[in-house]
Amino acid sequence: MKGATTQSQPPANIQTQTIEIQNEIRMTVQRGIGGAQVKYEPTEQTSHMIEIGFNLGGPIQSVLYSDNRAQAQVSNHGQAHIAFYPGCSGLAQYCKGQPVCYLSFIISISLFEYYFDTLIMYVKEQMQERKSLCHTIFSPITADMKFVLQQMMLCPVQNKAKGLFYEGKALELVSYLRQTTNKERSCLKLTLTDEDREKMWEAKSILDDSIESPPSVQQLSQLIGVNEFKLKNGFRLVHGITPYRYLADQRLEKARNLLCEQKMNVSEVAFEVGYSSLSHFSKIFRSKYGVSPHEYMSNAGNI
Incomplete structure (x- = not known):
């Protein structure tokens, strides 16, 4: 603040x-x-x-x-x-x-x-x-965070490179912070029964069928009959990914296929897979595939 x-x-x-x-x-x-x-x-x-x-x-x-x-x-x-x-x-x-x-x-x-x-x-x-x-x-x-923070406060670069320096260091801090918060969450042990594992597959199936308008964590946990803690952590244990990351990956994969078909423009594709912000969709798409949605669509004939 x-x-x-x-x-x-x-x-x-x-x-x-x-x-x-x-x-x-x-x-x-x-x-x-x-x-x-x-x-x-x-x-x-x-x-x-x-x-x-x-x-x-x-x-x-x-x-x-x-x-x-x-x-x-x-x-x-x-x-x-x-x-x-x-x-x-x-x-x-x-x-x-x-x-x-x-x-x-x-x-x-x-x-x-x-x-x-x-x-x-x-x-x-x-x-x-x-x-x-x-x-x-x-x-x-x-210690890693502190070292990056000190680098940012000293900032050894100037002019246009300064913005790139700060952006890179900011994302480095985010990476360290994410690792720390994930470690704290993983300290909570979770044991899944065979029935629990089946419910994690059921949760995956529900997300597959509702990519554009997914249920909330509370709604999804009620649908499969487990509490929210077991859903979030059990899903990661069974599928190796969080429910949110899985949903994001499925949206992007569907978007990639739609772009290949070239029947919709980029804005229509973004809306179709559940993104209300075109700029956010473009940023996330580039981070996963290395090119913008427009570039991907332009080269779709060569893929």
Whole structure:
């Protein structure tokens, strides 16, 4: 989060630098000495974005507000987090006299869904169940993460190469953070019976039949008669992939086949396989096949 200091207290001695890495990633670096509260107001952009933060300084205490409710959070030294707080205003307290060294990324929901194998609708479901204003996942900052963060703060390159440098390092951090969160999840042991395994195949069949409009995790777990934890982790154990990643791969494979047929344009293909955003579809397609959908369609006759 970033914002302006409140007038009721002396401002903290914090320097804030914001860098637009690309249209789906914005980076903010804050350094200095804490002291005052900082007030935040929701924007159209932050309501549709995910924050990934890395705290290398002192503790940061925050309170989020929405619909006459409040929720407190603390980001401690050496802690990373992934946070989704749609429509929330709030206050952040940088502890007086403590060093501030905080780097964060605001990324699009589509990038979050792709890199972390999680649909935002599942996150919203969890927030509703817990009556929470914010969905946050905490993780320790590893030695690898810290090294990359230091590189980003020093930034040895200039001009046009600077944006490419920041983008590459941002994705490197996302990769490390994903590994850390996956390890924490894998610590929870799961044993599947033969009946459970059959239900994982049933779940796969349901997803195959509903690529354009898939059921939520809660709905899918009810359809096959298991809880959500067993569905998410059991599906990975049986099929070697998360339900979301499987669904994304099936959508892209169907899109590839439709592009080969050349009976629809790229926008129609994207809509047909369940993507409402053409730019997101193009980005995900290129990341999997190495070319854009337009390029793939143009060369379909040679494939």
